[in-house]
Amino acid sequence: MAKINPYLNFLGNTEEAFNFYKSVFGGEFLVLQRFKDTPHGDSMSAEDKERIMHVALMVGDNMLMGTDVLESAGQTLTFGNHLSIAIAPESIEETNAIFNGLAAGAQVEVPLEKMFWGATFGMLTDKFGVKWMVNYDENQK
Structure with a gap:
């Protein structure tokens, strides 16, 4: 059976959020990759280069994942009660x-x-x- 893994988007504070979740749930990050480590990282602003492209934290048998939304790339984020x-x-x-x-x-x-x-x-x-x-x-x- 397939697993469902929540994927969270944040406006520049993914790293802070995931360090918080790590303090609550324990464990280590399976992945923590910044935008500067991507093929297009060289063309980004210094601020965007340091943002989180992908992070994954195991919580029991599930994986909590996240990323920073890049407004500079035209991405938007609206928090709501839909999830x-x-x-x-x-x-x-x-x-x-x-x-x-x-x-x-x-x-x-x-x-x-x-x-x-x-x-x-x-x-x-x-x-x-x-x-x-x-x-x-x-x-x-």
């Missing part, structure tokens, strides 16, 4: 650690608590504008 990343931790301890980590500087829409469907659930928009849903269901093991 959330749902994560299913394997323990209540991991649930608390992930939610509390992501909550730093975040807007918490639903505090982490036991829900009517039996799971511990919380929802927030992190300080980078990314929506997260954390759902731990101890009966889904």
Whole structure:
């Protein structure tokens, strides 16, 4: 079965965002490539050369990936509520650690608590504008 891996776009702060996610989830970057390392890197501004062309961080068995949108290349980005990343931790301890980590500087829409469907659930928009849903269901093991 194919895996689904979220790919996030940012306006110049991909590296900051992914260092934050790495501090929450742990692990190491599988890839961290800057635009200066691409075939067209020489023709870019000094600022764009240092931006992130591609980054990948393993989160459990999934890969979280991202890039910087280059406005100088005519790319645009609009953050909205059309995408959330749902994560299913394997323990209540991991649930608390992930939610509390992501909550730093975040807007918490639903505090982490036991829900009517039996799971511990919380929802927030992190300080980078990314929506997260954390759902731990101890009966889904």
